[in-house]
Amino acid sequence: MGVSNNITAVLNFIALLCSIPIIASGIWLASKPDNQCIHLFRWPVVILGVLILLVSLCGFLGAYWYKETLLAFYLCCMAILIALLLILLILAFVVTKPDGSYGVPGRGYREYRLDGFSSWLKDHVVDSKSWNKIRACLAETDVCPRLTQEYVTADQFFVAHISPLQSGCCKPPTVCGYNYVNPTLWLNPVNPTADPDCFLWNNDQSQLCYNCNSCKAGLLGNLRNEWRKANIILIVTVVVLIWVYVIACSAFKNAQTEDLFRRYKQGWT
Template identity: 85%
Template sequence: MGVSNNITAVLNFIALLCSIPIIASGIWLASKPDNECIHLLRWPVVILGFLILLVSLCGFLGAYWYKETLLAFYLCCMAILIALLLIVLILAFVVTKPDGSYGVPGRGYREYRLDGFSSWLKDHVVDPKSWNKIRACLADTDLTSLLFRHDVVSLQQLVVTVM
């Protein structure tokens, strides 16, 4: 077996081992009580873990025993994965490019308003159906109890309290 196949086999074996905690965390999320935030993540995490397991297994077996069909399947899947990751990355930069921050005179921090973000993000957050999901997600966290406490009077104290 060539050196490049050894490297490919080792890297795919490591990816195979890393997929096990991803699958386990997805199953753990699925076993948690129903929560709007977790509801969005539970099955995509399990599916992603199994896809990583399948692709890395094909890459490992193809590189270890030099099975060209498995290596071809592995390379096609990796090319699709890289293209999808690039698309998600570009979309994230386009949507969040205007960061919504405004300078505050006399302060060392910047103010954030919804008006400064992209129109797609504003429309998505302002949409009542989306906002109800966001509100339900925030209601289940400890952040709301911190916001409504009377001794938290400024944003800086809130950040220090959360950290």
């Protein structure tokens, strides 16, 4: 029984370590300008990581001190947390699968169409009720002002690999034919009727294209890229957690069997 509990303690310590990349991924996502303005996606990964850390600590202490109640609590809670993490991963993978980006001839960056993203993201992230708050939040960030510091000439800007958020919110769509002055200042559109966003562009630095559909699409493009990167770490971590959990269940079952056999043997003698 002692050997089984030692194995369980080691496994719970590994599970505790697995919570660190989950928390780190959540903090990385939460630190991004787009996620700072969208509370729905900001903290769920961090919260799950912290809960896994606490539950793993309970399991480690239960195994170290031979507390079967703590071990049973650990196994029950960890199963729920792994299930929640799997649901979050599947949801993130499904809703970020559609890609609304398209290439623009002669440009290093891509542009984005709102229709190219999943209906779930459009309904829950950039719906009309929440967009006013998100737009105001984005206008207060340095996402667009940073472009004027990094790029001076049109040639530099046109070959730049700017983020989806910058592509959609900080400049008008290329099809409008605006003339470049600097990354956030454009004049005299050649084809102002080519896209409804052409009429929404405003050189006021607090307005720009924050009211445009291209800005909403750029925000979703940013979310897609960030969650796709985070998913790689989360998938590896959840596989390790499942492996640890299965072995911990087996070790806990063996410990109970050995304890039952020991009691039976003592009663027999």
